[in-house]
Amino acid sequence: MSPSDASPTASPLSQPAVDTDALIIGAGPAGLFQAFQLGLQGIQAHLVDALPHIGGQCSQLYGHKPIYDIPGIPVCTGQELVQLLEAQIAPMAVPRNLSQQVETVRPLDDGRWQVGTTAGTVFHARTVFIAAGVGAFVPKALKVPGVEALAADQLFYHPSQLDMVQGRTVVIYGGDEEAVNAAIQCSAEDGAKAAKTYLMHRRDAFNAEPAQLAQLQQLRDNGAIEVLIGQITEVQPNGELLKSVQWMDGDGNEHPLPTELLLVFQGISPRLGPLTDWGLALERKQLLVDPATLATSAQGIYAIGDIVSYPGKKRLILCAFHEATMAAFAAAEYLQGHKPLLEYTTTSARLHSILGVSHS
Incomplete structure (x- = not known):
């Protein structure tokens, strides 16, 4: 990569x-x-x-x-x-x-x-x-507290390959076609499969092709992908390693989310x-x-x-x-x-x- x-x-x-x-x-x-x-x-x-x-x-x-x-x-x-x-x-x-x-x-x-x-x-x-x-x-950088402390292999912007997600908990941040496709790939049985895949976007509407949206919905329904509606407010590292992200839902409530990898698709x-x-x-x-x-x-x-x-x-x-x-x-x-x-x-x-x- x-x-x-x-x-x-x-x-x-x-x-x-x-x-x-x-x-x-x-x-x-x-x-x-x-x-x-x-x-x-x-x-x-x-x-x-x-x-x-x-x-x-x-x-x-x-x-x-x-x-x-x-x-x-x-x-x-x-x-x-x-x-x-x-x-x-x-x-x-x-x-x-x-x-x-x-x-x-x-x-x-x-x-x-x-x-x-x-x-x-x-x-x-x-x-x-x-x-x-x-x-x-x-890529548009994620600008929240804690990001600067992360090692290069903890935070990825628009990655072209997803081999690093194998067996790990991953948060995919974004709502465009690239983000949706990354979430689908992280959940695919025939590829590098994440242990747990979260897809986070500020609203429950994604900008992707109908076939991709249908596949995303199917994976949501069977629990392979969990969609979170909100935005990241803080990254909480343990040294250089990602420990969790803090995110805020639509009602303004803050939640911790343990994760090992953060893939950011905020556009370019x-x-x-x-x-x-x-x-x-x-x-x-x-x-x-x-x-x-x-x-x-x-x-x-x-x-x-x-x-x-x-x-x-x-x-x-x-x-x-x-x-x-x-x-x-x-x-x-x-x-x-x-x-x-x-x-x-x-x-x-x-x-x-x-x-x-x-x-x-």
Whole structure:
């Protein structure tokens, strides 16, 4: 499990630097298509994102909502769009570095950029592409007395894996789809099964798909999950170990609840964070770029999507796709020293080779 699953501020020890032609900050639709366009130019890229999964804002906020303005796709959900983009970059085998936020971007003497993340990962990248949307999405922290004393393996924010719940008493705090799904998984017979699962939310209404809600109700009825309507007011540790949580019901009454693990799903929020310290030209919290190349004020750093500003900019996914294409061509010229040929995926043997297209 990634350290960022355990805490929004985890910063493990550094690792050996990863050399890459391009580093894409943000694994939402814009970042995924940027990886595709770079791949067509023969440029190796890595993806990095603060979330534990790809898709960014699109999958997190619009996962099950319909989108109607993607060319050639009359309607799809945010999650379906992400799945299609993921399938599109599959031939490029783009490495993903998830659950980590970029903290530092510094120039190296040889013209590359040194990029460091909250997971201790260090990249030496010839080019950097910022596709961070409205900022890095990070979990909203639980702010109650006692939280700071907990060890990293006692409190988890939006964990992507649930192996740690095996045989333990767990409180899942939240009311969205992720929280409901975590409660169901903790009670599943074929997975890591908790000894006791509590699902706590401020009201007895959960924001999840009907099938999930039906499964949750079934597990409530048979006692596999106990739902508590209220909010946590205090965490009571025994040293670094979680002993119990204090929670308040709708009538204002306080109750102690012994537990061993706390999984928090309070949602996520976008933050520009350290991006404002990277020395790039900003205007109203957006990066200023050249619309012809999507180049920022720093050589070798490009930006696309909602994070950028230029005359006529429209904050639409389809515009970000165009920007990714322009940025990839500009980066290819920057890296190779000459303008790349304009080739078409319908006829180019080189592109067919990259995409794994068979002519048999």
